[in-house]
Amino acid sequence: MAATKPKPVDxxxxxxxxxxxxxxxxxxxxxxxxxxxxxxxxxxxxxxxAENTLRS
Numbered sequence: 001m002a003a004t005k006p007k008p009v010d011x012x013x014x015x016x017x018x019x020x021x022x023x024x025x026x027x028x029x030x031x032x033x034x035x036x037x038x039x040x041x042x043x044x045x046x047x048x049x050a051e052n053t054l055r056s
Contacts, residue, residue: 017023
């Protein structure tokens with residue numbers, strides 16, 4: 001089975017995305033998702049602690 005060659009990166013499109021803030025928006029979306037997940041875990045932890053069912 002022959003390995004496929006990776007497609008070359010179009011430097012212009014990467015530069016365009018960098019200049020127009022695309023990567024900043026992607027990072028902001030990721031950070032928001034991460035914060036939402038962390039908040040969910042904190043709520044679950046607090047709920048388990050309140051029920052005294054937290055196991056180590």
